[in-house]
Amino acid sequence: MGFLAGLALLLLGLHLIGEGLASLKGKRYLLARAFSRPGGLLLSGFLLGLLSGSGTGLSLLALGLWEGGILLLGQAALLSLAATAGASAWVGVVALAQREVAEGFLVLGLPLFLFQGSRGGGLVLLGLGLLFLGFLEMGQGAKAVAPLLGLWDPGPWALYLVGILLAFFLGTANGVAALALALAPLLGLQGSMALALGAGVGVSGALFLAALGGRREGWALGAVLLGHRFLLSLPFLLWLGRLEGVGVVGLHLLSHGAYALAFLPLQGHYLRLADRLFPRRTVSPKYLSLEALETPSLAYALVQRELGRVADAVRNMLALAVRILAQEEGGEAELSALEEKVDRLTREVVLYTAELSTRTRDERAVRFFVAASELEHLGDLVRRVVRQAEKLWAQGLTFSPEGKEDLLEAGRLVLGRLERMAAALATGDKALAEGVLAEEGEVGAFLDRLRRAHLSRLESGRAESRATTLAHLDLLITLEEVSNGVDRLCRLVREL
Structure with a gap:
């Protein structure tokens, strides 16, 4: 029970951090800059993810911008990948968790939360406190799941698949990566790295869930992101032994950065395949003709x-x-x-x-x-x-x-x-x-x-x-x- 309670606190902390950072004025500037030129989309998306702490939220925003015709499918996918890479940096914060620091964040965040003008900052501090407490509780409660893991004795490939499923339904790669950190003493370094790696692939599931809710374009965007992340994650999974030096946090950051950068040369292939598999039903003018502009x-x-x-x-x-x-x-x-x-x-x-x-x-x-x-x-x-x-x-x-x-x-x-x-x-x-x-x-x-x-x-x-x-x-x-x-x-x- 303690382990699950810790997981709940951790996920709530991540949510509160995202809510608090959502009010930052600089995010609107970065979003506008992302649309101004193709080269700015990658950097601006990364900074947006860093400032929001939620790659999933920005992925859903990218879906909405594509639905509205503001972004093309490739641009929406790149924005999602870059934002998730930026948001992944928050997992490094989890590794700093200490109970005294967690309690300090909660004490500092409470008075700020009570006043409207400082509520955003209060939410961030409260979120950090809950994030740290949740991580520490998971670490202490991990002993309760040790017998189950001992019976199953999962290997890296099995943990990779578990990570995909968890992130798919929880909608957070950072949350599952933090879970991998907490379970590292039980899973071993390679096992926890495989769990975090799978989470980076499964987080694409939020778009499929949106598609099931009626947002049809989510199928194409979700398929592009899931396929791209899955293909690029396989080399990381095969080379886990060589990558032990970077640890769970390093692999989480490295893999998401690679997903974003590698999408640029590969996007043409993905988009052609998406067009064939998910032809987009759009409303188009019936009478407007470019040739008629001459008359x-x-x-x-x-x-x-x-x-x-x-x-x-x-x-x-x-x-x-x-x-x-x-x-x-x-x-x-x-x-x-x-x-x-x-x-x-x-x-x-x-x-x-x-x-x-x-x-x-x-x-x-x-x-x-x-x-x-x-x-x-x-x-x-x-x-x-x-x-x-x-x-x-x-x-x-x-x-x-x-x-x-x-x-x-x-x-x-x-x-x-x-x-x-x-x-x-x-x-x-x-x-x-x-x-x-x-x-x-x-x-x-x-x-x-x-x-x-x-x-x-x-x-x-x-x-x-x-x-x-x-x-x-x-x-x-x-x-x-x-x-x-x-x-x-x-x-x-x-x-x-």
Whole structure:
């Protein structure tokens, strides 16, 4: 029990250190610098890992940046490898563990943690204290697992596989490497080195777990990192006898540094294989053509057709949001695919329009740019509608029957206006846009009547209305903002 309790303290300490270091302002600068040039990615990733203490956290960040189109697969993999190499230096800190030092960190960290301004530093000190205590407890409790290890008598290859499995499910190579340090008297130097080496391979499992949670790109990134680390770890495993001089900490640092550096010349092979095994399903423009840029009038017509696709995706988002409100089930996750389509197409339209503006200096480019931005904002507003309702349901609350019907009526009204605006935008039908704009005053009066009806229910003491009043009013305001965005887009259609 003491051994497992020590392991829990050690893992908690690593987590607290990562939480405390997350507030460092320099991390944002390093992240921005990493994207500025390819050569900076390796060094910046290493420093980010050193400052965060969590290679796994930065690997998941790299996955998110690849999902968002900010990084390519190779860049995301390199960022993950470099960050893990930087974070591995924290295992060297564990080797310094002494009980007096651990208690000193805890005593110093407590007052800092109590004040908001110094809480980050307090978390780091508390994390270091728990890290040291956990390591020491594991060392003392190792005697309890000695009989089990004696019966099994695992060799380096078996411990290597155990390290892979532990890091895969625990999500931390540093934690397993610290475990290897604590068990070194029982496993022997080569055995503990093999355990730490396997942990460096298995830490790629965090990306597979993310993929199982719905983040499909995690399969490709996880496979690239797992395959690369596995292949490069094998020479280290075969040469453990020659590497005994570097010890567990030295091997942990050396192997992760080698993984990061060796990825640069090998990444082309990995990426080609990943493309074949995990073809990425992406949303791409249907009408934007680079050749059409040579004929501005054609290019502007194609931009307008592409904007029609974006508007149609926003319309589908709102239709889905109204259905979720009506059935009182579902949530933001159901909008993710449509929102991704809106974001990706909007980005492509904006970049294409910027190129058009550079070539033509035509005022239409500005109007298309504004229209694309407005559609992306409408998508965010629709997601807010579902988020607010989902938050309410999570509290066990529901709208009154009358309030729910009012919200649905407002949603259907705005949806109808959005549908006609999307048609007007795609076809350039100015008369249709004028018809939508003619309703502007009536829509405002209708929404005002719904607010007054809600006020009447509050005055009558309806318990459901009182419990949900803030969410009800927020949804009406959000739907009104969507309607106002529809009006602004119709005015832009008149000017196109």
